[in-house]
Amino acid sequence: MNNLAYIYKLWLSIVQASGKLTTSDVLLAAKRLVEGHSDEDIAISIDEFDKFAKNISLDEILEYLYAIEPAKKYVILINLFMVIMLKNISNERVTFKQIAALKDIYKKLSTPYLYDVLYLLMNKKYSKAHKLLDEHAPNINFICFDQNARSEFNQSFEEYQIRFIIFKIDDFFLLLNSHSHDLKIYTYINKNNLTLAQKCVEFKAEPYEFTKHNIRDHSIYYIDGDSFLRITNDKGVIYLDENVLIKLFGPVNEKLFLVSEIKEFDKNIFQCSIAPDHIYNIKSNHLFGGYSSRNPIIQDVNFNINEGELVAIMGPSGSGKTTLLRTFVKQAKILKGSLLINHENISEKYFHRMGYVAQDDVLIKDLNVYDNMYYYYRLHFGKKKSDDEIDKLISQQLRSLGILEIKYQPIFKNGKFTISGGQRKRLSIALELLKDVDLILMDEPTSGLSSLDSENIIKELKKITLLNKTVIINIHQPSTSMYRQFDQVIVFNEYGNNIYTNKSSEVLKIFKLVKTEDAYLFNESEESREDVECMKCDKSDPELLLEIQADEKSNFWNLFSYLNNFTVKK
Amino acid sequence: MNSNLLKTQIAYQIRRQFKVKTYERLNLIVSFIIAPLLAFLSAFIFRSDIDLVQNQAYPNFLFFMLISGIFFGLIGSVFEIIKDRSTVQRERLGGVSLFGYYVSKYFVLTFFGFIQTILYNIIGMVFLHIPLALVAFNSFVMLLTVIISISFGLFISSLTRSTLIASNLIPILIIPQILLGGLIPYANMDKSIYLWETNYDTAPPIARIIPVKYAYEAIITGNVAFTGGNNEINDQISQIVDYLQDNQFMSIDTQSYVSYLKCPFCSKTWFYDILILIGYITVTFILGYIIFYRRIFNG
Numbered sequence: 001m002n003n004l005a006y007i008y009k010l011w012l013s014i015v016q017a018s019g020k021l022t023t024s025d026v027l028l029a030a031k032r033l034v035e036g037h038s039d040e041d042i043a044i045s046i047d048e049f050d051k052f053a054k055n056i057s058l059d060e061i062l063e064y065l066y067a068i069e070p071a072k073k074y075v076i077l078i079n080l081f082m083v084i085m086l087k088n089i090s091n092e093r094v095t096f097k098q099i100a101a102l103k104d105i106y107k108k109l110s111t112p113y114l115y116d117v118l119y120l121l122m123n124k125k126y127s128k129a130h131k132l133l134d135e136h137a138p139n140i141n142f143i144c145f146d147q148n149a150r151s152e153f154n155q156s157f158e159e160y161q162i163r164f165i166i167f168k169i170d171d172f173f174l175l176l177n178s179h180s181h182d183l184k185i186y187t188y189i190n191k192n193n194l195t196l197a198q199k200c201v202e203f204k205a206e207p208y209e210f211t212k213h214n215i216r217d218h219s220i221y222y223i224d225g226d227s228f229l230r231i232t233n234d235k236g237v238i239y240l241d242e243n244v245l246i247k248l249f250g251p252v253n254e255k256l257f258l259v260s261e262i263k264e265f266d267k268n269i270f271q272c273s274i275a276p277d278h279i280y281n282i283k284s285n286h287l288f289g290g291y292s293s294r295n296p297i298i299q300d301v302n303f304n305i306n307e308g309e310l311v312a313i314m315g316p317s318g319s320g321k322t323t324l325l326r327t328f329v330k331q332a333k334i335l336k337g338s339l340l341i342n343h344e345n346i347s348e349k350y351f352h353r354m355g356y357v358a359q360d361d362v363l364i365k366d367l368n369v370y371d372n373m374y375y376y377y378r379l380h381f382g383k384k385k386s387d388d389e390i391d392k393l394i395s396q397q398l399r400s401l402g403i404l405e406i407k408y409q410p411i412f413k414n415g416k417f418t419i420s421g422g423q424r425k426r427l428s429i430a431l432e433l434l435k436d437v438d439l440i441l442m443d444e445p446t447s448g449l450s451s452l453d454s455e456n457i458i459k460e461l462k463k464i465t466l467l468n469k470t471v472i473i474n475i476h477q478p479s480t481s482m483y484r485q486f487d488q489v490i491v492f493n494e495y496g497n498n499i500y501t502n503k504s505s506e507v508l509k510i511f512k513l514v515k516t517e518d519a520y521l522f523n524e525s526e527e528s529r530e531d532v533e534c535m536k537c538d539k540s541d542p543e544l545l546l547e548i549q550a551d552e553k554s555n556f557w558n559l560f561s562y563l564n565n566f567t568v569k570k
Numbered sequence: 571m572n573s574n575l576l577k578t579q580i581a582y583q584i585r586r587q588f589k590v591k592t593y594e595r596l597n598l599i600v601s602f603i604i605a606p607l608l609a610f611l612s613a614f615i616f617r618s619d620i621d622l623v624q625n626q627a628y629p630n631f632l633f634f635m636l637i638s639g640i641f642f643g644l645i646g647s648v649f650e651i652i653k654d655r656s657t658v659q660r661e662r663l664g665g666v667s668l669f670g671y672y673v674s675k676y677f678v679l680t681f682f683g684f685i686q687t688i689l690y691n692i693i694g695m696v697f698l699h700i701p702l703a704l705v706a707f708n709s710f711v712m713l714l715t716v717i718i719s720i721s722f723g724l725f726i727s728s729l730t731r732s733t734l735i736a737s738n739l740i741p742i743l744i745i746p747q748i749l750l751g752g753l754i755p756y757a758n759m760d761k762s763i764y765l766w767e768t769n770y771d772t773a774p775p776i777a778r779i780i781p782v783k784y785a786y787e788a789i790i791t792g793n794v795a796f797t798g799g800n801n802e803i804n805d806q807i808s809q810i811v812d813y814l815q816d817n818q819f820m821s822i823d824t825q826s827y828v829s830y831l832k833c834p835f836c837s838k839t840w841f842y843d844i845l846i847l848i849g850y851i852t853v854t855f856i857l858g859y860i861i862f863y864r865r866i867f868n869g
Binding site: 329330331351352354355356357358360361362363364365366367371375376378379380382383410431435437 | 585586589660
């Protein structure tokens with residue numbers, strides 16, 4: 001079977017699930033869409049197509065998609081896009097007029113527009129890609145793919161930073177799932193609201209009490225077993241979580257379901273709960289902290305962190321980054337000011353909703369990965385789940401962090417670690433996820449790791465925040481790509497003074513406002529001057545910021561301090 | 571904390587500790603080989619006669635058995651909390667009981683100490699022809715010293731974060747047990763160790779805080795008591811008492827020995843000593859747990 005045949009099959013599966021198009025419609029559209037390709041490619045009759053459509057599972061198609069060379073993958077992406085667009089414009093049977101319109105779209109796709117988008121995505125120029133998409137395809141609300149497996153396919157998509165595809169079309173929710181490939185594509189099609197939250201309250205009379213997290217345009221959302229989708233449309237409120245959806249897929253192979261087909265399901269299966277002490281806000285007011293009242297290590301710290309944020313604490317060595325984290329878990333004292341969780345003073349009642357990962361390894365070296373996780377779960381939750389369920393849960397968490405292959409590996413053997421530093425950090429994160437905490441505090445999660453591992457860890461942490469979990473980390477010298485992932489930065493100078501707290505993106509804006517002359521006052525080295533020259537050019541490249549920071553000799557921290565004053569004055 | 575949850579946690583902590591302890595098979599095998607090896611060495615050295623009755627070095631064997639017990643307990647426990655510290659601190663946040671951890675650690679270490687104790691005593695039984703009743707009693711007293719030293723070990727392990735410091739503290743705990751445990755006559759020591767005490771016929775005050783002193787006293791007097799009906803052993807006991815008197819073993823009053831010979835079960839010195847040892851275990855367990863709790867809680 002050639003490539004296009006597989007693609008047709010994929011289209012067919014998707015579109016058939018919508019219940020609005022016939023096979024012949026799709027094939028006709030498909031044939032038209034691929035005009036310009038060789039006849040051989042499209043020489044599959046409707047009968048033949050139907051025949052193999054019955055015999056070949058979607059799984060096999062996905063297998064094929066994984067296997068094909070990466071260069072062609074974006075073509076498939078485009079074609080998938082096309083199918084969705086097809087649905088977008090067709091509320092009923094596809095007419096030739098519509099197919100002609102599709103052809104036009106395809107022509108557009110053949111022009112640099114979508115290729116440009118893909119190119120930009122591949123090169124991580126997201127804002128430009130989004131802008132282009134907005135310009136050419138305003139109907140597209142979300143683009144992301146979910147994949148966690150470490151196949152070539154997934155790694156390839158990892159490069160694109162794409163996790164789900166959710167196209168706003170009309171009035172149905174579509175989900176394509178492959179257990180075998182760990183691929184999930186959710187397509188939500190509705191003019192009304194779509195709400196994503198990590199947990200919901202028990203679904204009884206009033207299901208709206210949970211913290212809502214409205215999906216924003218061009219945002220990436222990760223949906224896993226702890227997440228659910230709440231879809232409101234004129235037909236009522238539908239709650240879905242991934243487990244339910246997967247259950248609906250049945251035990252074998254993959255199928256596609258329409259929400260309209262499942263909405264009458266017993267509502268009990270959609271029930272989920274939110275912890276009563278779920279942490280949704282963390283705030284500090286003029287916080288002084290340390291180990292003795294005479295010697296505060298951190299001084300006048302102010303921040304306001306909402307759930308789902310990735311916050312970086314930055315500053316030179318010895319500036320109190322770790323002390324700040326330790327005040328959360330009472331390993332350092334609050335000497336003055338306040339540290340509030342959900343607007344009340346921090347107390348032990350929130351401890352079980354927090355996970356603190358110290359800089360040194362917190363794994364039990366004399367156990368393998370599985371046993372570390374198994375006993376961690378058992379100690380926290382007792383006999384809540386059977387061994388089989390825990391096994392599945394462990395696999396799920398390890399897979400989501402891309403370390404499933406080390407599940408039964410020892411951590412330490414014959415005097416040396418048998419898993420890498422990056423894997424150990426991931427495992428530490430997996431332990432916290434197993435515990436289902438709301439706030440993860442990580443001390444130097446990237447220390448001792450390669451730049452690639454460090455970036456991957458930060459990506460994983462960012463992914464965790466998409467589950468409405470808050471992550472606060474200490475970090476010394478983040479790379480630009482890491483810096484971009486932070487929602488907020490809290491910066492200390494060498495004396496433990498909190499000199500800057502704001503959204504990470506705000507820093508760049510402020511940088512643009514700094515007058516060159518003023519900036520010169522703080523930059524003495526030749527290299528720094530060059531950086532200032534760049535600022536003068538009004539470039540807001542975050543590389544600039546990070547380069548300055550990476551240079552230990554530069555007075556990056558002073559500059560931050562200056563910037564802080566600057567904004568105050570302003 | 572809910573008692574059922576605590577029980578469940580203790581059960582899983584114990585299972586985990588067992589897994590950890592048995593993870594490094596080589597280390598496990600070595601620790602189990604060391605006990606019989608030391609027993610063999612000790613029995614070989616302290617076998618002045620193949621007949622136990624004639625073996626005047628038997629008390630020495632018993633003494634070094636107790637010292638070995640102290641050694642096993644300390645070595646097994648002194649690094650345990652240092653090693654687990656970060657894990658325990660992390661798990662505490664999630665509501666995992668510190669008490670559950672401590673108890674399970676104690677339990678598992680005691681279990682391994684018990685195995686070593688049995689292995690040690692079996693070798694002693696074979697080489698020194700010790701009667702089974704005495705082996706059981708000796709094992710019991712040795713196990714008590716093992717448990718006490720586990721307390722000491724966990725105490726040190728809670729106090730310091732450094733394995734180096736912990737290693738250096740091991741001799742500080744073992745050497746005084748050897749010096750003041752009762753084998754070396756107190757009479758030969760500097761009188762200043764008696765501090766305020768003027769009666770030099772008893773153990774000096776400083777020796778009264780040494781657990782091995784009580785254990786040795788218990789094991790010697792117990793050996794007397796439990797073999798009271800055995801003439802051969804009584805003969806040997808006479809020799810032991812002679813030996814003790816000759817060596818000015820002052821922690822046991824000579825008069826009480828004489829009364830032992832007359833009526834071994836009339837005097838309960840061994841029983842009281844065992845009670846003291848159990849008290850010792852209780853106190854060190856509580857103190858050790860308090861230190862452990864404070865150190866973990868305060869980071």
